[in-house]
Amino acid sequence: MIGIVKYGGYVPRLRLSRRAVAEANAWYAPHLVGRAKGSRSMANWDEDSLTMAVAAARDCLGPSEERGNIRSLFLASCTLPFAERLNAGVVCEALTLDQTVEALEFGGSQRAGLSALTQAVARVRAGGGDTLVLAADSRDSRAASTQELDFGDGAAALLLGDGDVVAEYLGSGTLTVDFIDHFRAAGEDVDYAWEERWVRDEGISKLVPKAVAAALAEAQVKAEAIDHFIFPSTFQKMDQQVAARCGVRPEAVVDSLQDRIGETGTGHALLVLAHVLESAKPGALILVAQFASGAQAVIFRVTEAIRSARPAKGVSHWLAHGTEETNYTKFLSFKGRLVLERGMRGEQDRKTALSTAYRHRSAILGLVAGRCTETGKVHFPPSRLSYEQGNPRKDTQVPHQLAERKATVLSWSAEYLSFHRSPPHCYGQIDFDGGGRILMEFTDVAKGDVESGTEVEMAFRIKDIDEVRHFTRYFWKAVPVRPAAASDRPAAE
Structure with a gap:
């Protein structure tokens, strides 16, 4: 069948x-x-x-x-x-x-x-x-x-x-x-x-x-x-x-x-x-x-x-x-049909180093970290070195996927100083279940959606756009977890 x-x-x-x-x-x-x-x-x-x-x-x-x-x-x-x-x-x-x-x-x-x-x-x-x-x-x-x-x-x-x-x-x-x-x-x-x-x-x-x-x-x-x-x-x-x-x-x-x-x-x-x-x-x-x-x-x-x-x-x-x-x-x-004033902070070159993007594609596109097999600690981005204070280890990390793991907000900020296509620019430190901490942007958020301790999940999104070379760069962002309503999933009879 x-x-x-x-x-x-x-x-x-x-x-x-x-x-x-x-x-x-x-x-x-x-x-x-x-x-x-x-x-x-x-x-x-x-x-x-x-x-x-x-x-x-x-x-x-x-x-x-x-x-x-x-x-x-x-x-x-x-x-x-x-x-x-x-x-x-x-x-x-x-x-x-x-x-x-x-x-x-x-x-x-x-x-x-x-x-x-x-x-x-x-x-x-x-x-x-x-x-x-x-x-x-x-x-x-x-x-x-x-x-x-x-x-x-x-x-x-x-x-x-x-x-x-x-x-x-x-x-x-x-x-x-x-x-x-x-x-x-x-x-x-x-x-x-x-x-x-x-x-x-x-x-x-x-x-x-x-x-x-x-x-x-x-x-x-x-x-x-x-x-x-x-x-x-x-x-x-x-x-x-x-x-x-x-x-x-x-x-x-x-x-x-x-x-x-x-x-x-x-x-x-x-x-x-x-x-x-x-x-x-x-x-x-x-x-x-x-x-x-x-x-x-x-x-x-x-x-x-x-x-x-x-x-x-x-x-x-x-x-x-x-x-x-x-x-x-x-x-x-x-939709790109209205050009807004960006100020001087929005003028930087956003060229992507394609060689670096290739070497780190698993971490960037797949949000894959490294977990040390000896200490169990999670490192992002992954590397050959596990940076344990006073006792560094080499080549002990194995791939550790983070995209499907829940996480919580440790600290956060929302500011209008830097250029952002949908201000304010919201970002913060995210702690993942099972280990791992990343400074990430938030997306799909409104005022009051994010606080320390807020549960978040990962979303694959556009990180930046190089408008000179027409190249789109992707990464992951944090989205507040919105609980399912009773009406979300009609049950099959």
């Missing part, structure tokens, strides 16, 4: 109020008021497609000790930070995966996530071992555009394998057609979109049902038997119209979360799938479809294993722990 072994997702904490956007642009685009309902997810300044993919993967996989069975990693995105550097390789380092893992990237289409999923199924079927599928996007848009309201930021993760799966793969259907509903030329940051009615009537309505029909035929499932129908679209009620054309019952249409987080691009269908799996019943049939350069659809049957399988936090957790953001200029600044 081949299918989904584990699942997870990630949604940034900030939720931009659509009303705040509409009101800020009312002088120029008063028509936006009609779409100013709900919110959209908004990546922090130190988040991008890579950091969100890592967050979703950690939610899916759980402790790092359980990742040794992964043989391939497929990363799908249309907004990767590097045009020529293996972005998926950065993710592998952050997850401390084995160097023998094959990492591939998928892009060029909003259905790249589903394409990565079906290729993962083929890989598992051919005996290639468990494959981790990640899909993430953080898209840009022009100010006062409908896309600014419709889009959201987020990521999803699925581990595909055989054996004790939580959702069995039954079949898929693919239709490749050069139907251009939008495009983004190389070197451009913003999509150019075509007329909505044309896309809706000639594209989605005619192409998606064909892909769905092919998937139903391969899975030998009738449309009316589908229990959960997932079709993300920014067009209002488009999912219901597509379901009707495909013969799917209207009550099977799944809420696409558009009002709460927006449409998160390449990973949105898989993100909604991860959310559905949190409460799906054994035996339920799930159909996931997505439109882009044609259409693609996949079908799963939920198994009994769903009763015991849960992500580390789950999409429900991220949905429940969002915080409203009404500052539109902050959103513009985080």
